[in-house]
Amino acid sequence: MSKRRRQRDDGLKRTNVWTFSLQLGFFAGLIWGGIKALMYYFRLSVILPGYLAEPFFKTPFLKTQAGYYVGWLFFILFSIIAALLYTLLFRRLKGPYPGIIYGIVWWAVIFMVLGPMLGMTAKLSSLPADTVISEFCLYLLWGLFIGYTAAMEYTDERHREPQKAL
Numbered sequence: 133m134s135k136r137r138r139q140r141d142d143g144l145k146r147t148n149v150w151t152f153s154l155q156l157g158f159f160a161g162l163i164w165g166g167i168k169a170l171m172y173y174f175r176l177s178v179i180l181p182g183y184l185a186e187p188f189f190k191t192p193f194l195k196t197q198a199g200y201y202v203g204w205l206f207f208i209l210f211s212i213i214a215a216l217l218y219t220l221l222f223r224r225l226k227g228p229y230p231g232i233i234y235g236i237v238w239w240a241v242i243f244m245v246l247g248p249m250l251g252m253t254a255k256l257s258s259l260p261a262d263t264v265i266s267e268f269c270l271y272l273l274w275g276l277f278i279g280y281t282a283a284m285e286y287t288d289e290r291h292r293e294p295q296k297a298l
Contacts, residue, residue, distance in 0.1 A: 147285055149219050156281055157215030161208030164274040168207060169200060176266040179253055184210050186252040214238060215278050222279070223286040231279015232272055239271035 169181040180186075182194035182203020193199045214234075222230055243264075247253030256264060 149223070150216075152282075152285060153216040153219045154212060156219070156278060157212030158208055160215055160274060160278050160281075161204075161211030164211070164270060164277065165204045165207035168270060169204060171266050171270065177263045178260060179263060179267060182206065183247070183252045187250050211274070211278070215282075218278050219282050219286075223282045225279070226283055226287045228276055228280045228283075231276045231283070233275070234279050235271045235273065235275015236268070238275060239268055242271075243267060 165181070168177075171177045172179070172181050180191070180194050180199075180203065182189065182199050184206040185194060185199075185203050189199065189202060194203055218231075218234055222234065243253055243256050243259075248255045253259070
């Protein structure tokens with residue numbers, strides 16, 4: 133009997149990577165996309181909540197109520213993709229730091245590379261300091277949420293130990 137088969141037959145419940153990623157990404161996008169909208173509402177950021185939809189929709193639409201919801205939906209879709217990537221590549225990393233780094237890397241990609249290139253954001257040097265700091269913190273916490281949730285699910289053995297003892 134192969135080792136993989138024995139692992140499945142040992143009675144331990146395994147978490148499905150795909151459904152876990154979908155749930156994690158959905159809730160990461162729902163929570164942190166809502167916080168992004170609040171940041172814009174309270175003028176902590178000048179970046180529209182729908183900035184990820186900027187290549188597909190015109191800015192005047194994204195400034196409407198429907199545009200906010202479309203932007204939130206795009207943030208949820210983006211979070212699902214990011215959570216899927218994280219769980220496929222880094223789910224076995226322990227602790228909060230890999231998730232924090234993951235969020236910072238996404239912030240850098242969006243605000244330094246893709247955002248200015250695709251017209252989603254202005255160049256980093258032309259954004260106000262409070263916007264840069266707020267967006268940086270948002271992505272840092274968003275990455276922490278994704279990374280630490282995945283780490284707890286895939287590296288925390290406490291809930292499996294009672295089953296091993298039997």
